[in-house]
Amino acid sequence: MSAPLSPDQLEAALRAIGAERYHNLHPFHRALHDGHLTKAQVQAWALNRYYYQARIPAKDATLLARLPTAELRREWRRRIEDHDGTEPGTGGIARWLHLTDGLGLDRGYVESLEGLLPGTRFAVDAYVHFVGERTITEAIASSLTELFSPQIISERVSGMLRNYDFITEETLAYFTPRLTQAPRDSDFALNWVREHARTTEEQTAVLNALKFKCGVLWSMLDALDYAYVAPGHIPPGAFRPVS
């Protein structure tokens, strides 16, 4: 067992995981923002990613239920407000539905989850279960992919606006608030992890938690790339674009 890392060393190790495993490196992400996808493929991405957005409040509520102090719960509750909004039509999930609307997908079909890839469902559900089953510090560490999200969001928004005539700034409205919410959230989570993961065992656990979460996001793109990008292997029952 080696000596524990300093907080700065731990942060550097976390950032190194992102540099190797964050899904901005995935071929599907590159194809998405480089304009190499068809509208049907972008629809499949938005439809599947909807399930991630829709389950984030369940993930955060699962952790919220386990947090010991009102201060911590207030911090974490804000994430649920960001996604569920303060009144009908507000919040991240509603903004994501603007995107699927703008791509011409039927909202009832999107919300029914009927056309979801099994791989999407299993990856997202794994994330919800993870925050219920692991230590609170591991659960918080699994949110640290938000350290890397401002970069992917800016790549995605500028690339998609430039490359697809069916994408407008209005349909991408989901992402604008995330550029300020994600750094605020990841600052809190990073400080928590720096302070609470002190032993080598705890530090290994938080590094593995971030690897786990990178695997969630990565495998969602695996499933999309496998199903919808050539040669195309859409599993039985999943969304089939209208050709």
Add this chain to the structure above:
Amino acid sequence: MSAPLSPDQLEAALRAIGAERYHNLHPFHRALHDGHLTKAQVQAWALNRYYYQARIPAKDATLLARLPTAELRREWRRRIEDHDGTEPGTGGIARWLHLTDGLGLDRGYVESLEGLLPGTRFAVDAYVHFVGERTITEAIASSLTELFSPQIISERVSGMLRNYDFITEETLAYFTPRLTQAPRDSDFALNWVREHARTTEEQTAVLNALKFKCGVLWSMLDALDYAYVAPGHIPPGAFRPVS
């Protein structure tokens, strides 16, 4: 809401799901038994499938803990004995490790799960969670893919023996007992479902449980095909064959 199905109609509807969604129809399965895979690709299959084998007793114990009578628990306990054996070196998991040994994989590496595809882990864990969260009848129904397994096993064994010089009858010893265990288990599960899923709602739930389980097995092959068959997109951290 339509009228409930008769038990025979329900069984026919379950078998129709298998005919459309069971993983014997997946391109990776066909490539595996037709001899189109390299040894490295067969290694990747065996390594990932090991996690499924290794978690089956956890799946069955999760359900066992919820069963109300000693009679039911004795029936279900037999499945755990089949996989875990009665002494060291016996049972389905030990036989699976003969296969990974025979393929030249390091046993410690296989058991460490380090090289597992995230998609494999999420699919298998989804199955374990399913049997803990759904009704007992849905949990039992999710085992009904065993109705279709004798066919896939015979295709797999004969195809692999014929097409790969690195495969022997001894390395495939896992499958022989399954040819008698699976029908015995699926007979019980099918009779249970025929008897207990009487309302339309219950019948829809068991049909969806079997679709879910087909999705588990299918998406495990999706992940393998995407990662290891051309063009090959092995995610960061997963098993990389020695070339």
